[in-house]
Amino acid sequence: MSFTLRMPAQVYCGNDGQEKLLAFAAPYRKVCVFTDAAVARTLGAQKMLSALRDAGKELTVLDDLKPEPVCDDAQETVDVFRKSGAELIVAIGGGSVMDVAKLASISATDAITVRSLLENPLLGSKTVPTVMIPTTAGTGAEATPNSIVTVPEKQLKAGIVNPEMIADLVILDGDMTAELPMAVAASTGADALCHAIECYTSNKATPFSNLFALEALKLIFTHMETVCLQPDAKEAKNAMLLAAFYGGVAITASGTTAVHALSYPLGGRYHIPHGVANAIMLMPVMRFNAPACLPVFAAVLNAVDPAPELSDIAKAERLLNRMQEMLAKLGIPSSLAPYGVTAADLDALVEAGMAVTRLLNNNPRPVTAADARRMYASVL
Numbered sequence: 600m601s602f603t604l605r606m607p608a609q610v611y612c613g614n615d616g617q618e619k620l621l622a623f624a625a626p627y628r629k630v631c632v633f634t635d636a637a638v639a640r641t642l643g644a645q646k647m648l649s650a651l652r653d654a655g656k657e658l659t660v661l662d663d664l665k666p667e668p669v670c671d672d673a674q675e676t677v678d679v680f681r682k683s684g685a686e687l688i689v690a691i692g693g694g695s696v697m698d699v700a701k702l703a704s705i706s707a708t709d710a711i712t713v714r715s716l717l718e719n720p721l722l723g724s725k726t727v728p729t730v731m732i733p734t735t736a737g738t739g740a741e742a743t744p745n746s747i748v749t750v751p752e753k754q755l756k757a758g759i760v761n762p763e764m765i766a767d768l769v770i771l772d773g774d775m776t777a778e779l780p781m782a783v784a785a786s787t788g789a790d791a792l793c794h795a796i797e798c799y800t801s802n803k804a805t806p807f808s809n810l811f812a813l814e815a816l817k818l819i820f821t822h823m824e825t826v827c828l829q830p831d832a833k834e835a836k837n838a839m840l841l842a843a844f845y846g847g848v849a850i851t852a853s854g855t856t857a858v859h860a861l862s863y864p865l866g867g868r869y870h871i872p873h874g875v876a877n878a879i880m881l882m883p884v885m886r887f888n889a890p891a892c893l894p895v896f897a898a899v900l901n902a903v904d905p906a907p908e909l910s911d912i913a914k915a916e917r918l919l920n921r922m923q924e925m926l927a928k929l930g931i932p933s934s935l936a937p938y939g940v941t942a943a944d945l946d947a948l949v950e951a952g953m954a955v956t957r958l959l960n961n962n963p964r965p966v967t968a969a970d971a972r973r974m975y976a977s978v979l
């Protein structure tokens with residue numbers, strides 16, 4: 600077996616992120632900041648922007664990026680970025696913002712468009728260095744070579760994967776998530792949980808991905824409720840940012856599985872936010888996978904809440920129950936009904952979900968169309 604670990608060149612974790620940003624930005628004069636309207640209003644984003652302004656940087660601030668980007672909207676942003684002539688990209692936001700900034704970093708000429716990258720992700724190479732400052736904890740997009748966009752005519756989300764999109768600097772500063780609304784903290788935290796448990800159980804798991812995935816799981820089981828229920832808990836916020844980053848590293852070294860595969864059409868067709876869609880599919884997929892994952896689930900319970908007296912079956916059951924209870928306690932939706940999905944949608948959902956073979960192939964238990972149908976039907 601052989602395996603590779605790809606990671607951002609530098610990762611800072613702490614609450615002096617603005618100083619780290621300035622030190623990195625020192626050689627560059629023109630800086631383009633990617634963000635969105637809600638994030639731009641936060642004190643965390645203001646702290647980063649003021650630091651850049653006070654240092655005399657020539658700033659272009661793109662602050663109207665939309666959540667869950669559509670490929671053509673991403674293209675418009677990339678076009679504005681290109682005209683700015685910026686020498687450094689700073690992304691301040693959740694996965695939606697970081698994904699567009701990453702595309703900009705490999706789109707040096709107008710010959711490279713987002714749609715051309717969808718056809719051939721390796722077409723672009725990095726011409727502008729990137730700093731990723733996540734404000735959700737989260738997608739782990741700051742760690743990955745992936746960018747995910749919606750392709751409207753296919754009603755699907757698609758991943759563009761190119762190692763050149765891995766960040767040069769990541770700043771994990773808990774102040775950036777200080778004003779995250781509880782519902783977003785919960786659903787994005789659930790996404791991090793999915794990344795960690797999917798990568799740990801993935802057919803593509805490696806010793807590198809297992810290291811990061813298990814550490815992410817320990818941090819998430821310890822801190823997720825606290826960050827959602829006690830918004831002032833600073834240490835827990837830093838810990839969840841670290842967990843989300845570890846989840847992103849695990850994705851890069853391994854790969855997500857049927858949770859993400861079956862959730863892609865929920866984002867593409869019904870515009871259910873990424874974290875929510877994954878949280879809804881998490882328990883059906885984990886319970887489906889359990890027969891193929893007993894020792895692996897037992898190993899996770901040993902790490903997060905040891906119960907040596909239990910058998911592997913009982914450990915797996917306890918782990919899955921704990922996950923389900925945590926999602927319920929944080930008020931994360933567990934049904935597709937509020938999003939208008941009904942039994943009449945099942946055929947289309949199954950067809951679209953089964954087409955995400957890149958991720959289904961990683962699932963530890965083979966998924967047939969009938970299995971996918973049962974899993975979707977269980978959350979209607």
Ligand SMILES: NC(=O)c1ccc[n+]([C@@H]2O[C@H](COP(=O)([O-])OP(=O)(O)OC[C@H]3O[C@@H](n4cnc5c(N)ncnc54)[C@H](O)[C@@H]3O)[C@@H](O)[C@H]2O)c1
Nearest residue numbers: 637666667693694695734735738740743745747778779873
């Ligand atoms: N590239 C990757 O590796 C990867 C991995 C997983 C998901 N994704 C993608 O990331 C996107 C989802 O990103 P996300 O879950 O981080 O959410 P998001 O970036 O869409 O943000 C969700 C909402 O929260 C707001 N918000 C974000 N941070 C805030 C803060 N600190 N304070 C107040 N409001 C804040 C945003 O304005 C937005 O309205 C999806 O498009 C998904 O497909 C990418």
Ligand SMILES: [Zn+2]
Nearest residue numbers: 738790873877
């Ligand atoms: Zn995800």
